[in-house]
Amino acid sequence: MKEIDELILDDDVRYAEDHEWARYDGDLVRIGISDYAQDQLGDIVYVDLPEIGEEFAKGEEFGTVESVKAVSELYMPVGGKIVTVNDDLDDAPELVNTEPYDGGWIIEIKPIDPGDIDDLMDKDAYIEMLKEGA
């Protein structure tokens, strides 16, 4: 597994305590899991995606990600309504491992409160949290 200083942590996303990331894309927020999360899980074999149109509050479970050794819940870093899900993950769930911030994004939502994202951690705060946990 990677050391903290080996992790690729994008500057343009915000991080949640449960290791999801969120990024503004126009009015919408795109959500995935961090390089740390994918590295901890190992080879991802399946991502259980929510239905388009479903609405979840911040912190609510919206899906699961399954690796060869575990299944982990995915929690909303920002509350909102599902607008798009990444269908590419059906055939290529490993995108979450190889490109966690790009091709491995998981959902796109219309946020309930656009200010929610400001409550999330920036890269430095996230690294700090990981170091404290380590």
Add this chain to the structure above:
Amino acid sequence: MRYLPHTDADIADMLSTIGITAIDNLFETIPADCRTSQELSLPDPMTEWELKDLMTELSQANATLPETSVYVGAGSYDHFIPASASYLLSRSEFVTSYTPYQPELSQGTLQAIYEYQTLIARLLGMDVSNASLYDGASALAEALLMAVRITKKNAVLLSSTIHPLYRRVVETYLAPTDCTIELLPMTQTGETDATTLSGKNDYAAVAVQSPNFFGCIENLASLAETTHENGSLFVASFTEPLTFGLYKNPGSLGADIVCGEGQSLGIPRSFGGPGLGILTCRAKNVRHMPGRLVGKTVDREGRRGFVLTLATREQHIRREKATSNICTNNSLCALASSIYLASLGGTGLAELARLNYDKTEYLKTKLKKAGCTIPFSAPTFNEFVVAMPDGFREKYSGLAARGIVAGIPLERLHPALDNHYLICVTETKTKGDLDKLVTEVTT
């Protein structure tokens, strides 16, 4: 011969090691009023030969086949079990008590389960079978829980033609959940009333059994279509899998989950158990399926191997978020069914199913000619309902005393079916047996 391995000295030694003076101290955490203060009411000890005499005497009170001529099915069927099945099953390599976690040690057991899954999936026309569950009734309950997980809807529709005891097991399973159960009525022809299905949109699943409790073949294709239009999953249950040697299987008729009892496939009736719970589904729903699943893979040198798969759904990894609490299977019974199916082969299965059907039709026709009424017009497999002439109830007891059990009276389970009997005919009955039954019943 002593059956208790510890001497008084051993016990005293162990008690002193853990720092207590009497065995009763170990049970002090159980409230006093939950413990009995009296000796257990047990008979005096017997010698081995006395015990053997007692057991022989008790066993003589049982009505066993073939001395008794039993025409009872209703979820448990009398089929001939080939010697190959009984012999292979008794091999000590298979008679092991625990689930094979370790593929490096358990390739034989894992392969047997994999072959079971393959045979069952093909028999039922489905993508995936699990490694088996306990029995048909709990398989139906698990199928419904699975549908609730998939659809996130919290109500199920059960056909009233499903085996009444299966319905009771489902009620027990669903009682602690918020899921409600509603019954679909039956028609005059003995089938599920499909007209009542239209517009029922808020249900996780519609469950139908075919052949149903009354032996009638249900129109699964049309029921499945309406169910899908309503946005629910279609669960097809069965108690007699041999049916699919003759009739189309539920998978080819649009079922999303197919579940049932596999006792017919080479497992003795044994006065009610153990059975074989069969549960199959479509590949897309496999992650919602409870129970063990064995997959085929290759090792690092490219050699074929078998291994438990999708275990991340299961309790030992996913703890309280597991798909279900089912972490085991009825492996030996599953193996019996695999040997049985492999012994018969596809052609043998079809021939045997045809034989069951033909003998049943023979009896049905003869009873009709002799003045009995067949109340339900739907086609049947090896079981059907017959309305007996008035006053048959007394005769039924008389016949039973003489070793002929002429079906089961339905009145107890369905009070409206007074004087109706559910009769089952399998390959074990000869033409002579059937002719005798007709004579006994109608004269």
